Amino acid sequence: MIYVSTRGQAPALDFEGVTLAGLAGDGGLYVPEAWPQFSHADIAAMAGLPYAQLAQRVMQPFVGDSLTPERLLELTTAAYGRFAHAAVTPLKQLDERQWLLELFHGPTLAFKDVALQLLGLLFEEFLARRDDHLTIVGATSGDTGSAAIDAVAGRAKVDIFMLHPQGRVSEVQRRQMTTVLASNVHNVAIDGSFDDAQATVKRMFNDAAVTGRFGIAAVNSINWARLMAQVVYYFAAALQLGAPHRKVAFAVPTGNFGDVFAGYVAAQMGLPIERLIVATNINDILHRALSSGDYSAGTVTPTAAPSMDIQVSSNFERLLFDAAGRDAGLVAAQMQTFETTRALQLTNAQRAAMARLFTSARVDADGMVAAQRWAFSACGEVIDPHTAIALQAARDEQGLPADVPVVTLATAHPAKFGDAVHAAIGQHPALPERMGDLLDRAERYDRLPGDYDTVRDYVTARATPRHA
Numbered sequence: 001m002i003y004v005s006t007r008g009q010a011p012a013l014d015f016e017g018v019t020l021a022g023l024a025g026d027g028g029l030y031v032p033e034a035w036p037q038f039s040h041a042d043i044a045a046m047a048g049l050p051y052a053q054l055a056q057r058v059m060q061p062f063v064g065d066s067l068t069p070e071r072l073l074e075l076t077t078a079a080y081g082r083f084a085h086a087a088v089t090p091l092k093q094l095d096e097r098q099w100l101l102e103l104f105h106g107p108t109l110a111f112k113d114v115a116l117q118l119l120g121l122l123f124e125e126f127l128a129r130r131d132d133h134l135t136i137v138g139a140t141s142g143d144t145g146s147a148a149i150d151a152v153a154g155r156a157k158v159d160i161f162m163l164h165p166q167g168r169v170s171e172v173q174r175r176q177m178t179t180v181l182a183s184n185v186h187n188v189a190i191d192g193s194f195d196d197a198q199a200t201v202k203r204m205f206n207d208a209a210v211t212g213r214f215g216i217a218a219v220n221s222i223n224w225a226r227l228m229a230q231v232v233y234y235f236a237a238a239l240q241l242g243a244p245h246r247k248v249a250f251a252v253p254t255g256n257f258g259d260v261f262a263g264y265v266a267a268q269m270g271l272p273i274e275r276l277i278v279a280t281n282i283n284d285i286l287h288r289a290l291s292s293g294d295y296s297a298g299t300v301t302p303t304a305a306p307s308m309d310i311q312v313s314s315n316f317e318r319l320l321f322d323a324a325g326r327d328a329g330l331v332a333a334q335m336q337t338f339e340t341t342r343a344l345q346l347t348n349a350q351r352a353a354m355a356r357l358f359t360s361a362r363v364d365a366d367g368m369v370a371a372q373r374w375a376f377s378a379c380g381e382v383i384d385p386h387t388a389i390a391l392q393a394a395r396d397e398q399g400l401p402a403d404v405p406v407v408t409l410a411t412a413h414p415a416k417f418g419d420a421v422h423a424a425i426g427q428h429p430a431l432p433e434r435m436g437d438l439l440d441r442a443e444r445y446d447r448l449p450g451d452y453d454t455v456r457d458y459v460t461a462r463a464t465p466r467h468a
């Protein structure tokens with residue numbers, strides 16, 4: 001499988017190349033040159049497979065010759081063997097129509113584990129082949145940091161430096177990062193805000209003196225391998241609900257548009273998806289883009305669903321590209337406009353292409369609480385704020401055929417957002433047993449002032465240069 005950039009100017013790469021590359025050299029994102037196709041018979045034959053085997057089947061066309069089927073199955077078995085539920089992503093019924101797909105049974109209780117556990121293994125595999133070294137540098141406001149650290153802790157040829165704003169992540173979130181004591185894990189508390197930490201990281205990616213010596217990499221959701229791993233659970237859920245003979249709709253709590261784009265990919269591969277409902281909170285750039293063609297960034301308003309508090313949704317570029325008939329010149333021009341004016345207009349053709357599969361909804365704090373209360377009182381389910389936003393959108397969705405079930409993606413364990421859950425339903429969700437001693441474990445992290453030179457010197461003094 002060959003991958004091309006959405007902006008058309010970067011060299012094509014194979015799967016191994018895109019996994020290690022992150023962003024394309026022209027500023028675009030890598031996408032497969034063509035969507036692999038599964039027939040109805042291919043999909044029917046996947047029914048009942050254990051998750052790791054299903055993952056191998058769904059991902060193999062994307063991986064191509066970079067891994068043999070046997071090796072890919074070994075990696076999926078190892079990645080998903082670490083999940084606390086035997087079904088990996090269990091599906092729960094709420095009422096006659098509504099279902100929850102629980103994606104939070106991984107080591108850090110967030111759906112990001114599904115992709116990052118596999119990505120950590122892919123890094124190790126490909127770096128060993130090349131005898132190369134990767135230095136992951138990231139800033140986190142909470143969830144991504146712990147999932148990324150857990151995925152690469154103790155792995156050969158990878159170091160991770162994770163910056164979090166001192167005093168501005170919850171104790172559980174901080175401890176999920178700082179109690180990982182592997183020697184390749186470096187946690188840094190920065191004096192300043194998340195945006196300050198993020199700005200420091202961006203500057204390091206553009207510092208030729210650093211990138212010339214070190215293989216600096218990101219683990220955010222622009223990485224193709226992360227998206228690919230998320231395609232699998234759309235198949236898993238739809239198969240349980242009768243695919244390929246019955247269509248299914250999905251409601252997805254959306255931030256960077258990675259998770260819901262994976263659903264779009266599943267549909268392009270032949271999975272019969274009736275509709276993808278993009279749920280946003282009051283930070284609604286994606287709702288405005290999909291409902292009126294106006295993709296324009298405002299300012300971020302903090303909410304109880306922080307992983308959806310975004311104004312720039314990186315993976316949306318991949319949909320812009322596909323919906324424009326893969327016109328890379330058009331997308332490059334649109335993104336250039338966006339980078340200078342913080343706004344772009346979708347073409348009529350893009351809007352029409354998106355409307356064939358997507359609808360969107362903006363759910364405010366009242367809607368979020370209403371969904372949490374309904375799930376608890378009517379179904380006995382405690383759900384987190386992100387999941388609640390999507391569930392409310394799912395329940396409000398109009399015009400779906402009566403026989404189409406709606407699956408809401410449950411992206412975080414409620415205990416990660418215990419205070420918000422308590423405010424909504426008066427219950428404090430307990431941390432799962434396996435996390436029980438988190439508050440007693442030893443922590444290790446360094447605290448640094450936010451200035452760039454100090455952080456750069458800290459990283460370069462500890463990281464391993466390329467081709468070490």
Ligand SMILES: *Cc1c(COP(=O)(O)O)cnc(C)c1O
Nearest residue numbers: 255256257258259307386411412
């Ligand atoms: C990251 C995250 C999201 C948003 O997913 P995207 O792929 O960025 O759209 C939603 N919910 C939770 C809990 C998350 O951690």
